[in-house]
Amino acid sequence: MVTIRLHWSDLPGAARKAITTTTGPVNGAGTLPGGYNSEIAVRFDTGHTLDQ
Known part of the structure; x- marks a missing residue:
């Protein structure tokens, strides 16, 4: 069975806040x-880069 994907904008505000608390501001999100x-x-x- 195929799962229907949720988009960033579909997540409840509390879930988005929990994520951005860890990641910092989200400038864009793509499913x-x-x-x-x-x-x-x-x-x-x-907007962050990975240290390599």
Whole structure:
């Protein structure tokens, strides 16, 4: 059975706040296509870069 994906904007405000408390401000969010198991799969743009 295919799972219907939720978008960032579909999440309750409390869930978005909990995420941004950890990540900092979210400048953009894109729902990832495909998959069967997760109701939410989002790639965030937080303006941060990874230290390598």
